[in-house]
Amino acid sequence: MKIAKVILDVQAIQLDRPFDYLVPEELVDIIQPGIRVIVPFGPRSVQGFVIDIGENTDIKKLKQITKILDVEPILNKELLELGTWLSNQTLCMQISSYQAMLPVALKAKYEKEIVLTESCNLDDLHSNLKGLLSSKHTINWTEVEEKPEIFKLVKQEIQRGNVEVQYLVKNRANKKTHKVLTLEKSVEDILQIINTFPQQAAKQKEVLEFFIEKNLDSYPRLSLMQELSITDSPLKGLIKKNLLKEREVEIYRDPHAQKRFKKTTPLPLTVEQQSAIMPILQSIEESKHQSYLLFGVTGSGKTEVYLQSIEEVLKRGKQAIVLVPEISLTPQMVERFKGRFGSSVAVLHSGLSVGEKYDEWRKIHRKEVNVVVGARSAVFAPFDNLGIIIIDEEHETSYKQEENPRYHARDVAIWRGKYHQCPVVLGSATPTLETFARSSKGVYQLLTLSKRMHDKGMPDVEIIDMREELREGNRSMFSKLLFEKMQDRLEKGEQTVLFLNRRGYSTFIMCRDCGFVVNCHECDISLTYHRNEQKVKCHYCGHEEKVPSLCPSCNSEHIRFFGTGTQKVEEEIGKLLPNARIIRMDVDTTSRKGSHEKLLTAFGEGRADILLGTQMIAKGLDFPKVTLVGVLTADTMLHLPDFRSSEKTFQLLTQVSGRAGRHELPGEVVIQTYTPEHYSVQLASGHDYMQFYQTEMGLRKIHQYPPFYFLALVTISHPEITKVVSVTEKISSYLLNHLSNKAIVLGPVASPIPRIKNRYRYQCMIKYKDEPLLRHYLKEIMSHYQKDMQQELQITIDMNPYMMM
DNA sequence: AGCACGCCGACT
DNA sequence: GTCGGCGTGCTC
Numbered sequence: 077m078k079i080a081k082v083i084l085d086v087q088a089i090q091l092d093r094p095f096d097y098l099v100p101e102e103l104v105d106i107i108q109p110g111i112r113v114i115v116p117f118g119p120r121s122v123q124g125f126v127i128d129i130g131e132n133t134d135i136k137k138l139k140q141i142t143k144i145l146d147v148e149p150i151l152n153k154e155l156l157e158l159g160t161w162l163s164n165q166t167l168c169m170q171i172s173s174y175q176a177m178l179p180v181a182l183k184a185k186y187e188k189e190i191v192l193t194e195s196c197n198l199d200d201l202h203s204n205l206k207g208l209l210s211s212k213h214t215i216n217w218t219e220v221e222e223k224p225e226i227f228k229l230v231k232q233e234i235q236r237g238n239v240e241v242q243y244l245v246k247n248r249a250n251k252k253t254h255k256v257l258t259l260e261k262s263v264e265d266i267l268q269i270i271n272t273f274p275q276q277a278a279k280q281k282e283v284l285e286f287f288i289e290k291n292l293d294s295y296p297r298l299s300l301m302q303e304l305s306i307t308d309s310p311l312k313g314l315i316k317k318n319l320l321k322e323r324e325v326e327i328y329r330d331p332h333a334q335k336r337f338k339k340t341t342p343l344p345l346t347v348e349q350q351s352a353i354m355p356i357l358q359s360i361e362e363s364k365h366q367s368y369l370l371f372g373v374t375g376s377g378k379t380e381v382y383l384q385s386i387e388e389v390l391k392r393g394k395q396a397i398v399l400v401p402e403i404s405l406t407p408q409m410v411e412r413f414k415g416r417f418g419s420s421v422a423v424l425h426s427g428l429s430v431g432e433k434y435d436e437w438r439k440i441h442r443k444e445v446n447v448v449v450g451a452r453s454a455v456f457a458p459f460d461n462l463g464i465i466i467i468d469e470e471h472e473t474s475y476k477q478e479e480n481p482r483y484h485a486r487d488v489a490i491w492r493g494k495y496h497q498c499p500v501v502l503g504s505a506t507p508t509l510e511t512f513a514r515s516s517k518g519v520y521q522l523l524t525l526s527k528r529m530h531d532k533g534m535p536d537v538e539i540i541d542m543r544e545e546l547r548e549g550n551r552s553m554f555s556k557l558l559f560e561k562m563q564d565r566l567e568k569g570e571q572t573v574l575f576l577n578r579r580g581y582s583t584f585i586m587c588r589d590c591g592f593v594v595n596c597h598e599c600d601i602s603l604t605y606h607r608n609e610q611k612v613k614c615h616y617c618g619h620e621e622k623v624p625s626l627c628p629s630c631n632s633e634h635i636r637f638f639g640t641g642t643q644k645v646e647e648e649i650g651k652l653l654p655n656a657r658i659i660r661m662d663v664d665t666t667s668r669k670g671s672h673e674k675l676l677t678a679f680g681e682g683r684a685d686i687l688l689g690t691q692m693i694a695k696g697l698d699f700p701k702v703t704l705v706g707v708l709t710a711d712t713m714l715h716l717p718d719f720r721s722s723e724k725t726f727q728l729l730t731q732v733s734g735r736a737g738r739h740e741l742p743g744e745v746v747i748q749t750y751t752p753e754h755y756s757v758q759l760a761s762g763h764d765y766m767q768f769y770q771t772e773m774g775l776r777k778i779h780q781y782p783p784f785y786f787l788a789l790v791t792i793s794h795p796e797i798t799k800v801v802s803v804t805e806k807i808s809s810y811l812l813n814h815l816s817n818k819a820i821v822l823g824p825v826a827s828p829i830p831r832i833k834n835r836y837r838y839q840c841m842i843k844y845k846d847e848p849l850l851r852h853y854l855k856e857i858m859s860h861y862q863k864d865m866q867q868e869l870q871i872t873i874d875m876n877p878y879m880m881m
Numbered sequence: 882a883g884c885a886c887g888c889c890g891a892c893t
Numbered sequence: 894g895t896c897g898g899c900g901t902g903c904t905c
Contacts, residue, residue, distance in 0.1 A: 885902095887902105888898100888899095888901105892894105892896075893894100893895085
């Protein structure tokens with residue numbers, strides 16, 4: 077008797093363990109770990125993943141697997157193992173880990189419907205139901221639930237045994253197919269047969285001749301109809317005569333289909349690149365795992381090192397994963413990989429539709445490609461012979477997933493690197509302190525690229541003290557210097573990139589008389605003014621309302637906008653430099669699919685003078701005519717309640733500065749700030765990572781933050797503040813009592829955003845160095861509150877938080 | 882999670 | 894007496 081251990085697709089802590097099922101006789105040869113199955117579970121049917129096959133069980137009466145959904149495993153042995161590790165590591169359910177590894181298209185959809193039972197008595201059945209059932213044979217459960225009279229009838233008939241509830245598990249996957257016609261006889265036969273055709277069959281004759289002329293075996297039906305401008309009736313005739321056959325052929329939706337990628341060849345490496353790539357090539361050759369930090373200033377040619385390392389991997393018949401921050405943001409990156417490796421590259425990013433992602437995933441699964449370029453989740457690409465994993469811009473926070481499983485792609489990459497005995501390369505000009513610290517300890521091997529390509533120096537950076545500007549009577553958002561330089565670039569026909577980390581029009585609305593700030597009713601956060609729509613929006617819950625014309629608190633008319641958003645800057649430039657053509661890029665202008673790329677292409681082609689945008693323009697852009705980069709307010713991030721805020725500011729300023737003067741023309745950077753003396757601003761302007769690292773490490777040590785301590789963050793939320801406080805108190809004291817006295821438990825404290833969507837939020841932060849039982853205690857907490865969590869209580873645990881809010 | 886089962890109050 | 898409310902416990 078074969079028994080399958082199945083992880084069920086049900087989100088419940090009690091069910092987060094394997095369940096045993098009997099393998100039906102006819103499936104014994106096919107079934108294996110990693111395939112999806114449908115199993116009966118109580119009264120319903122659910123999807124599950126077979127994780128193991130065994131012979132024994134402790135369960136008395138086993139049920140049988142209903143159906144298998146895959147013939148080939150969808151998760152291989154490695155990924156099944158990785159899932160277990162990931163669940164333990166991040167404290168999530170195993171099913172969440174497996175689902176994170178697969179495209180959403182493969183997630184199950186559950187439906188219920190009403191059907192007649194085999195033993196039903198039609199004469200006995202209520203006539204209303206009979207009518208509904210005779211036309212469709214089934215009634216959708218949701219339809220029934222909506223109508224109370226029918227619902228009642230159905231319940232009655234279920235009791236009488238005439239109808240029953242059927243549980244369906246549907247696949248979201250939509251394989252796109254098209255019909256292809258295939259020639260069934262040899263050309264000689266066809267030629268003979270054509271002669272026997274009557275005159276009316278002219279179109280049929282034409283079709284066959286088309287096949288013969290073009291020397292085709294098969295041809296898509298729709299294209300054939302179009303090209304010969306015929307309907308499907310002649311085709312039907314041919315199919316009937318067994319001369320043609322119609323088949324469904326699966327096609328891939330290729331989002332890059334229309335694009336041509338210019339074939340590129342390896343570039344000669346500089347001496348520095350050469351010595352950086354050597355150790356990587358060596359570990360590829362020796363099939364030895366090693367993590368590398370490729371520490372290279374912006375424009376130092378990291379990508380070429382990636383490309384040539386991958387080439388070596390491919391030569392050995394192995395596969396490569398390249399992670400990039402958010403790939404739709406950097407079409408230039410895709411271009412470089414497709415250009416070098418052509419059709420053997422799959423691209424996975426958030427801009428693709430569900431179907432497109434599924435198609436790309438299947439190309440990987442079937443080994444039709446051997447390079448994957450993608451965002452965070454591409455780290456799970458189902459390759460079975462990995463030769464290298466590369467994480468570009470290693471410091472980017474988008475590598476951390478902010479929902480279950482709360483994993484960091486870097487950790488998964490290193491796990492897989494060990495499993496496959498292959499190198500992992502982390503590339504950055506501004507590595508996270510964690511990563512750089514590990515490289516100085518020798519955990520990662522440090523590879524340095526200190527020079528920019530083409531002997532370009534780093535751009536000159538000017539820091540402007542905006543307080544000084546204000547004192548001199550300049551109340552505009554542009555300092556004198558920045559404005560002059562923008563004007564100068566406009567005259568010379570060169571381009572400017574302006575950077576601001578705020579979308580919308582202004583940050584908040586405040587009454588000048590009473591100081592009242594317009595907040596979201598459901599979240600404790602100020603609403604942001606959006607001018608085009610004349611609305612204020614909450615950037616946390618999406619709530620929006622009309623702009624108040626009177627202060628809701630004191631009825632004063634002196635209610636004004638404060639702070640600066642992208643829209644407002646755009647308007648201001650319009651006034652100051654009416655001739656300037658501006659492209660604005662933020663979440664509002666790039667929400668539509670592909671709009672991002674369009675805007676960037678337009679800017680790249682010189683159809684605008686100024687690119688104005690938020691965070692998203694800081695990454696990987698590389699335009700030859702950009703000679704000026706302006707940062708409007710460098711310190712907005714500095715005051716966030718996050719111990720990484722200095723690091724993030726430094727990274728951002730350094731990255732943004734790197735956008736200028738990457739080609740022939742020299743670049744300049746202007747950073748406007750209210751805190752010019754801050755070390756993040758000072759050191760970023762001097763491009764001095766090492767000094768920043770030293771300074772920040774000193775502070776982290778004093779304040780007991782990573783990389784000196786590990787962090788875990790427990791966030792508790794509930795509609796009632798008393799409940800939140802009492803639960804957080806209990807959790808904090810439980811941890812304090814159980815952890816060693818070296819651990820630091822901070823809490824209960826209100827979250828930096830104390831209320832979102834009418835739920836109060838408290839948190840407890842744990843700083844620790846070595847607490848082998850921490851995960852165990854946290855699991856205990858979760859199961860202790862399991863009942864409450866089925867109601868209104870929410871507890872989230874992040875074992876390596878990046879968002880402290 | 883999602884469902885059945887069971888126990889208690891209030892209605893034809 | 895039965896309908897329907899929610900608390901409890903189980904699902905291979």
